[in-house]
Amino acid sequence: METDNKLSMVVFSGDMDKVMAAFIIATGAAASGIDVTMFFTFWGLKAIQSGELTGKSLFGRMLGIMNRGGVDAIGPSRLNMGGMGRWMFKKMMKSKNVASLGELRNLAVEMGVKLLPCQMSMDVMEIGTDKLIPAACPPAGVAAFIEEAQHSKTTLFI
Numbered sequence: 001m002e003t004d005n006k007l008s009m010v011v012f013s014g015d016m017d018k019v020m021a022a023f024i025i026a027t028g029a030a031a032s033g034i035d036v037t038m039f040f041t042f043w044g045l046k047a048i049q050s051g052e053l054t055g056k057s058l059f060g061r062m063l064g065i066m067n068r069g070g071v072d073a074i075g076p077s078r079l080n081m082g083g084m085g086r087w088m089f090k091k092m093m094k095s096k097n098v099a100s101l102g103e104l105r106n107l108a109v110e111m112g113v114k115l116l117p118c119q120m121s122m123d124v125m126e127i128g129t130d131k132l133i134p135a136a137c138p139p140a141g142v143a144a145f146i147e148e149a150q151h152s153k154t155t156l157f158i
Helices: 016-031 042-048 058-066 081-095 101-110 117-124 142-150
Strands: 005-011 035-040 114-117 152-157
Touching: 005 016, 005 042, 005 142, 016 035, 016 042, 016 081, 016 152, 035 042, 035 142, 042 101, 042 114, 042 117, 058 117, 114 117, 114 142, 142 152
Parallel strands: 005 035, 005 152, 035 114
Antiparallel strands: none
């Protein structure tokens, strides 16, 4: 099977440092003329959520409160310290003129990166499409991502 000049990426983590790395790689690849698809699953969905509370059932609402989505709610994988780490990292990044996670996500969208949410994860976590950012593609299953990945030169899991 011949591969295209594509990068396919599974974004499984909802941690600030990993999501930031995913968007930096995606925008770097897009700037190099590579077609990029990011498949957001489970905790990674936080990166493309609007930040509104999610869930319909008791467990779904509890999960929505404990795992609030949106790039502003994402904390670092280490040293989160009840949100203090997130605040500290944002301040440090701003002082070094590093783009914020929201800015990186917007840049990815502007560069044509496809933000593909996982339908199964959305169903399990009770996240409706109305809780995703407008730039997100319609949700898809793993088969759609596998098809995309089969035609990619590079596939990453973050």
